């Protein structure tokens with residue numbers, strides 16, 4: 001096993017060099033489970049970002065000129081290194097983010113899977129020969145890399161949200177400037193260490209740490225950047241879209257969700273409870289596809305609520321590095337305050353607390369896994385993402401009512417439902433307004449399927465054979481013969 005210290009970097013990575021901020025400023029990265037300062041990273045801004053963009057532009061030309069197979073071989077080495085360092089990367093991720101080590105190591109495998117998948121997909125970016133409208137002309141399309149990409153990634157998946165963008169971008173022949181979340185830059189820097197060791201040429205993978213507004217402002221206004229790929233809140237996505245409108249950039253936005261989870265009266269309730277726990281409590285409820293609202297049909301409501309409460313009470317809360325822990329701390333105090341606000345709002349409007357409801361006795365940002373029944377659509381927890389370990393359950397009567405409640409939101413990322421009647425399964429799947437649906441399952445994420453939302457949950461798809469499209473432009477050639 002390698003020395004884990006080699007993966008813990010205190011400098012940003014630009015043009016193949018490890019560098020400090022121009023002004024020497026730094027930001028602390030802390031462990032949310034203990035408060036320990038893990039490292040400091042450079043507090044950079046617009047000028048360092050501009051240099052990273054220039055380096056990316058220069059690096060992209062020879063990279064795009066390579067064959068897809070040549071690019072794939074380097075990406076494959078990066079994948080292999082990530083998998084051989086799965087334990088060290090997972091531990092670092094748990095320490096900066098808080099999720100359990102089992103989930104963190106799972107995230108590393110998930111992150112690596114995007115590199116492996118897109119290394120191969122890069123070989124299949126076919127053009128077309130179009131049957132011509134004119135006997136003296138031949139029509140052909142090429143697919144070419146979009147250009148320099150600005151990527152902005154969140155703290156809840158500090159590794160996988162990076163590779164889900166870098167995998168297709170690099171495979172397509174692009175170069176990327178990344179602004180990782182300030183709470184979790186260490187995984188990003190560790191990935192850069194491994195990319196360098198894999199032989200990725202300098203300038204293709206740049207990590208600029210520091211001020212979100214200054215770095216984001218430069219990425220969105222700089223003409224060299226031809227695409228922004230962002231995962232985070234709808235509010236910030238809107239701002240980035242507005243800022244990018246001046247230079248008309250291509251946008252991939254994976255934004256907020258408010259995922260409904262419906263249980264119909266023909267469902268296998270035990271399976272629904274297992275799916276509910278998997279979907280709701282993943283990463284302590286801090287996942288954009290985590291269930292946010294439960295809707296349960298009247299006939300199975302009491303049984304579902306009782307079993308969900310029992311399963312929730314059995315969850316082990318603690319430091320993600322400790323054995324058997326399933327729920328780690330929330331990312332920061334602001335996150336806990338939002339959860340508290342949603343619980344207080346629900347109770348004030350008539351919901352019933354069945355378990356949890358408060359900060360955990362472990363202190364810091366730990367919160368008790370919570371279940372509330374008698375939740376209604378006007379409560380904050382049905383209107384916006386709670387992003388914490390809180391299950392609010394709403395009762396509904398008819399299938400139409402359930403679907404209408406599920407669709408009553410500006411968001412449309414993921415949705416889930418449990419039902420056994422085949423006609424109902426098709427009706428509900430077609431009627432639900434989300435980009436992804438888990439039917440009789442609470443886990444849907446994989447590199448081989450298209451991930452993304454509709455409505456105000458975003459634009460574009462990541463992962464799958466579609467995920468590389470966003471990093472390619474179609475060029476049409478009309479050839480007179």
Ligand SMILES: O=CCCC(=O)O
Pocket residue numbers: 156157286287288289445451
């Ligand atoms: O929270 C964002 C993404 C989570 C996932 O890919 O399942």
